[in-house]
């Protein structure tokens with residue numbers, strides 16, 4: 500698992516308290532652009548021309564009167580155009596964007612009005628509003644040809660109009676970047692709020708909204724919030740009324756699986772106009788670890804239910820993807836909906852995978868699954884006869 504945040508060391512007093520930088524290893528970068536860049540020294544020495552520099556060699560800390568930052572070798576993956584923020588008070592860095600990652604997203608807040616059984620980012624009632632300001636600033640550092648970017652939480656809509664302002668800045672600066680916002684969707688039942696979002700006319704915006712069951716009681720139980728189902732469905736309806744792209748997300752676990760086929764039927768009867776349905780394997784992190792016994796079901800044991808749900812959605816031409824599962828744990832009829840999806844920084848494979856002929860097509864495992872548990876039925880594909 501890649502390390503995206505950590506401590507740093509420095510020797511001289513730094514010229515800033517908190518600052519965002521674009522990483523560069525370009526010696527020839529015009530001086531006028533140096534201010535927002537930090538030079539990446541992958542070798543042992545420092546570069547004489549840059550005021551802000553990263554080094555993995557501790558000896559360099561005392562070698563210069565410039566702003567020299569020492570990072571552990573865990574960060575050696577950094578490369579040109581990555582973006583990081585340094586906080587000199589806490590001596591912590593966080594990597595906000597990686598050029599080499601196909602799926603960059605940032606957390607906008609840890610606050611949330613849900614308390615989902617399997618939340619990977621357990622909510623905290625803290626003032627972390629600096630994160631949305633940081634996201635606003637980050638846009639200035641992102642490449643203009645960025646293909647996709649995601650905003651997640653917590654619940655991003657708790658920012659109200661500030662989120663609308665942020666989306667507007669994405670539209671202005673990165674109009675061709677697919678922007679995904681993960682939200683429980685409840686805020687969008689307010690017509691004025693949905694309308695404010697629609698007025699931005701961001702043609703590459705997608706709102707991803709979890710719906711866990713066709714039964715309101717089950718959905719509300721999963722998100723631990725009474726009345727959530729009704730408000731979420733109303734939110735989706737308002738968004739679609741305004742022609743905003745909506746994805747429904749379903750996390751697959753032992754509380755949601757029994758109703759999965761009913762949920763697929765509910766979607767094709769009532770929400771057939773949604774743009775995408777994502778059926779997502781469970782990540783064993785956050786609250787899932789605390790609720791493991793309640794939530795865990797071996798994907799092998801629900802593969803037929805998954806097939807039936809996917810088949811219903813396919814029959815009604817609702818674009819559907821299966822995310823975060825292992826290719827050897829799904830039925831043949833589900834494979835055309837399968838996506839290799841686990842974020843690269845937390846993606847791993849186990850020993851059995853080394854002999855698998857489908858490893859390049861398979862999404863593998865979350866690092867947390869490798870650590871805490873996965874199916875007993877993982878079996879390498881060995882020959883053409885097994886291939887999709």
Ligand code: SF4
Pocket residue numbers: 825826827828848849851852855856857858861862863877878879880
């Ligand atoms: S054995 Fe093959 S299909 Fe199964 S998880 Fe490993 S790589 Fe994926």
